[in-house]
Amino acid sequence: MKLRYLIPVACTMLVSGLTQSAPLEIQLPPETAQLKPSNHPGRVIASQKCAICHSVDYINLQPGTMSLKQWTAEVTKMQRAYGAPIDEAEIAQISAFLATTYGTEPAGTVTTASAASAPAGSAKATDAMSLLNANACLGCHAIQNKIVGPAYQDVAKHYKDDAQALSKVSANIRQGGSGRWGAVPMPGYAGLSDEEIHTLAAFILKQ
Structure with missing residues (x-):
């Protein structure tokens, strides 16, 4: 076989091998770093x-x-x-x-x-979408699809038959953490008011 025929064959085999390879998955280590202690708001x-x-x-x-x-x-x-x-x-x-x-x-x-x-970190608006946008929640979550964190519909389904769902989701929003839905940590939102936390949790559970 002449060289001009070998090159296309080699390229075809290389591309075929790449397309059949499994997608690369990267697991990030859990977040352990903490801000230095301070009473500053x-x-x-x-x-x-x-x-x-x-x-x-x-x-x-x-x-x-x-x-x-x-x-x-x-x-x-x-x-x-x-x-x-x-x-x-x-x-x-x-x-x-x-x-x-x-x-x-x-x-x-x-x-x-x-x-x-001003209350630290408190959003002005109390409607759910304004709170989601003001706190960048939609950068990691979506209603129907998983992004970094779970889809809100998946969270609602998970807590569907749980009588303590509202209090549990509210606590998760306020405290943050990792391990519930994967290793990537979610920051806590301790600066939000009880009303704002309740609004967000209720919105998520209605999806």
């Missing part, structure tokens, strides 16, 4: 919003020489460039927490008016 928001997109290790590995201005620029970039679900008040609170806990600002020297007056 920005810690609550950081724990529930930052962990939606990346590990806490991303914060732990940043240089300890960053000022409030630098942390504010970093958190603002997360919102504007990457679509992090945080508003301007939350940017101020998260930045203040990071600057005093991980950066160069002495603890207790950075405060914001919004941190003193």
Whole structure:
């Protein structure tokens, strides 16, 4: 067989082998990193919003020489460039927490008016879809299909005959965790009010 015929045959065999290969599955290790302890209200928001997109290790590995201005620029970039679900008040609170806990600002020297007056991480709207969008829930969940986390219809089916379904799903939303539906952790939403948690849980269980 001449060389010009060998090349197409070899290519065909290679493509055939690739198409028959099983898809590669990657198992991520469980999240173990934690934010440093702090009483600053920005810690609550950081724990529930930052962990939606990346590990806490991303914060732990940043240089300890960053000022409030630098942390504010970093958190603002997360919102504007990457679509992090945080508003301007939350940017101020998260930045203040990071600057005093991980950066160069002495603890207790950075405060914001919004941190003193607004409930940490609380969404303004109380309807389910607004809450889902405000807290980036739909980035990991969908109504009918599994994305990162389970589909809401699958959650509703799982708890269909459970008399404690509402309280269990509410607790799962507030506390977060991993292992219920896979190894990828879900951040807790401790900053949401009881009414907001109830609204989300009731919506999920109706799917």
